[in-house]
Amino acid sequence: MRRGREIAAQLQGLLRDSPEAGRLVDQILHAMSRTIETAKAVAAAEEGSEGHSEVTTCAPGAGKRKAAGGGDKRAACRRRAHHSSTVTMTIKDVEDGHAWRKYGQKEIQNSKYPKAYFRCTHKYDQQCAALRQVQRCDEDPDAFRVTYIGVHTCRDPAAVAPVVLHSADELHAGSRLISFAPNASATTASTTTTTGNTSSHHCDQKDAALLASLRPLKLESGAGGEQEEVLSSLTPAGSSAAAEAMRNAAATPGLDQGDVTSGLHNCYGGDDLADMATFNYDDDGTFDLDDLDDVFRFDHGQADY
DNA sequence: GTGATTTGACCCCA
């Protein structure tokens, strides 16, 4: 980030004749400075506590599962990994742009709601080790406590939001850029509110459509007969509900395909960088700077820097 | 047919 800030400062010098370009560079510098300050604060908070070393050993015979109808086929490495990067945050929208696959759900002691376990869809095809755990907050059923374990090493197309180009001249900025919309405002319409430990990224109507599309994994009668529900993984790539929501959003006047996919980015990217860094520490306080990179991955995908 | 979800069983580890 420091290097980026230096380069942006150089760019600002070169663009001093263009007020608009200078203003944009100002915004870049401001965002970078905020991110650096946030990283510093995080590092200071973590001072003195070392991150956990990753232990993913899978020794022969270790963690063998006893035959349960399937014999030794079910034997697998069950040694619990101690992950180097763990981030827990409380959010309203569980959608993060990555493709997740649910692999388990557990009732948690002293919690009203079960915890759902997700792994990256590309765990096997791209050896991506990212995991996510989602649990509805007891005190605020509208919010979800999401724990990210590990970082994405995959290149998920669904997570790469396209960039809106205003003119063909902008193509030189990067070969991965995709031109969609003629309307630049579509990429900037988002607001962020942060209340206490809860970071809520409220986006515009297309994101509301995504949020509304969250469907319960399971409806069951809880204590007292009320219905409890657990949110499913919502992924642009894997969820038909999400796809439907995105289709609906695409039909919204003023929005085009570019708007739909970049809407995911709107929730997390751009000026929201500093706000995204309002993490809650896990119980064990695990956190490292790799997490910042993970959280900011949306911009990596679209900004091509 | 393929991929995602559900869910009971298994196992690690505090």
Add this chain to the structure above:
DNA sequence: TGGGGTCAAATCAC
């Protein structure tokens, strides 16, 4: 020893 994390067969959805 039990809570929590993971596996994988069965089932579901498209």
